[in-house]
Structures are given as structure tokens and as C-alpha cells.
Amino acid sequence: MTADSLVPDYxxxxxxxxxxxxxxxxxLDRQPVVQAILWGNAQKLADGVLAEIAPGQRVFQPAAVYGxxxxxxxxxxxxxxxxxVRDIAPLQVALTRRKLADLPQAAVARGDAAAxxxxxxxxxxxxxxxxHEVPDEMKGRIAAAMLSLVKPGGKxxxxxxxxxxxxxxLKPLMRTVFDxxxxxxxxxxxxxxxxxxxxxxxxxxWRKRTRFGGLYQTVVAERR
Ligand SMILES: C[S@@+](CC[C@H](N)C(=O)[O-])C[C@H]1O[C@@H](n2cnc3c(N)ncnc32)[C@H](O)[C@@H]1O
Numbered sequence: 001m002t003a004d005s006l007v008p009d010y011x012x013x014x015x016x017x018x019x020x021x022x023x024x025x026x027x028l029d030r031q032p033v034v035q036a037i038l039w040g041n042a043q044k045l046a047d048g049v050l051a052e053i054a055p056g057q058r059v060f061q062p063a064a065v066y067g068x069x070x071x072x073x074x075x076x077x078x079x080x081x082x083x084x085v086r087d088i089a090p091l092q093v094a095l096t097r098r099k100l101a102d103l104p105q106a107a108v109a110r111g112d113a114a115a116x117x118x119x120x121x122x123x124x125x126x127x128x129x130x131x132h133e134v135p136d137e138m139k140g141r142i143a144a145a146m147l148s149l150v151k152p153g154g155k156x157x158x159x160x161x162x163x164x165x166x167x168x169x170l171k172p173l174m175r176t177v178f179d180x181x182x183x184x185x186x187x188x189x190x191x192x193x194x195x196x197x198x199x200x201x202x203x204x205x206w207r208k209r210t211r212f213g214g215l216y217q218t219v220v221a222e223r224r
Contacts (some may be wrong), residue, residue, distance in 0.1 A: 034067035048218045056080040057123035062113035063130040064092040074106040086111030114141040125156040132161045132185035143197035155222045162217035163189035
């Protein structure tokens with residue numbers, strides 16, 4: 001079995017360059033690159049996640065993120081807490097493991113965010129820019145799977161793209177980028193994450209904040 005045979009078709013056909021190509025991955029896996037890709041918003045969006053999570057909590061991150069987001073999260077929960085990161089691509093698991101190697105509270109393993117689980121083990125789930133990268137049919141499965149991991153009183157935090165204001169100066173450019181490179185992203189322009197999650201969403205209280213002219217959203221679902 002090759003490493004690629006473990007990776008779903010959409011990742012191989014659409015995102016091979018970004019997540020399965022070692023030399024490019026090591027170039028992209030830098031905080032200034034992530035800041036540039038997110039038009040200078042990466043740290044503000046990461047800070048929004050950290051503000052929802054308390055030191056000592058047990059946190060699940062369903063997919064790797066380039067730059068130092070996972071490190072910030074692990075340092076924020078501290079040695080009394082726990083960060084579990086999964087990713088479906090073996091290369092991304094290896095890169096994230098290397099980034100977190102000196103933090104005993106962090107563990108990284110291979111896993112599919114869409115695989116159903118009912119653990120309810122976590123105080124928080126941090127789903128950072130994953131949903132726009134998966135086919136629409138998977139958005140709902142992943143959103144529901146993330147909710148199923150949250151303890152009573154805990155929360156899932158989703159950070160991702162959102163439909164920008166109609167007069168947003170970057171809207172035409174972002175549409176072109178999505179058409180050419182990220183074909184599943186506009187699924188988040190057309191439907192709320194709460195609606196993608198389906199019936200499990202009803203057990204949660206939802207709030208949404210957008211930033212940068214609506215191009216990004218932070219959605220917090222708290223289990224009642
Ligand atoms: C979370 S997104 C983050 C994108 C963002 N541009 C960044 O800064 O890295 C990218 C990751 O999602 C992973 N991924 C895609 N589909 C997945 C799935 N079904 N389960 C787990 N990880 C997945 C990819 O392998 C990739 O490492």
C-alpha cells in the first residue's frame with residue numbers, strides 16, 4: 001500500500017500540489033505564507049479560536065494547518081490540557097508531528113474527519129479551514145462528526161471562508177481562485193455551517209462572527 005492510496009480522491013485530484021507534494025508543503029508550512037494566503041488575517045482568526053478555549057482543556061483538531069496554529073493551540077491548553085490532531089494525509093501527519101514533537105500535551109495521528117464517532121470526549125473541537133476543502137457531501141458529514149465529539153457544555157469552533165460582502169474588492173479574485181484551485185469552497189458561500197451539520201445541530205447554540213468584509217467566518221456551536 002502506498003501513502004497515496006490512503007488519501008481520498010478529492011485530495012489527490014484537487015490538492016495534490018498543496019498537501020501531498022513534500023517540497024511545496026515545506027514551503028507552504030510557514031506562518032508568513034499562511035498570513036499572506038489569508039490576506040493578513042491568519043493570526044486574528046487563530047486568536048479567535050484561542051479565545052474560545054481555556055488552558056487545561058482537551059481539544060480535538062481534525063486536520064493539520066500550515067504554520068504555527070497547532071503549536072499555539074497546544075501551548076494555550078498547556079501541559080494540564082491535551083491537543084489531539086488528526087489528518088488524512090501521511091505527509092501532513094509527519095509535518096505536524098515534527099512541529100509538535102517537544103510538546104507532551106500534543107498527539108498527532110492519521111484519521112478521517114468524516115468518519116463517524118460518538119465519543120463526546122472533548123471540551124472543544126477546532127476545525128480550521130477544513131470544510132472549504134472537501135466536497136459538499138462531506139461538509140455535512142464532517143460538521144456532524146465534529147459535533148459528535150463535543151462534551152455537554154463544550155463547543156466546536158469552525159473557522160473558514162464565508163460569502164464576502166457583494167462589493168468586497170477581493171470577491172472577483174477570490175471567485176477566480178476558488179474556480180481554479182479550490183472548487184469546493186463556494187459551498188460555504190451558499191449555506192451556513194449549522195445547516196450543513198443537519199439534525200445534530202439542534203443540540204447546540206450557534207453564533208457566528210464574520211471578518212474582513214465577510215470573507216471569513218468563525219462559527220461557535222456550544223452543546224447545551
Ligand atoms: C485543515 S485544511 C487547512 C488549510 C489551510 N490552507 C492551511 O493553512 O493549511 C488542510 C488539511 O486538511 C486535510 N484533510 C483533507 N480532508 C481531510 C479529511 N477528510 N480528514 C482529515 N484531514 C483532511 C489535508 O490533508 C490538509 O492537511
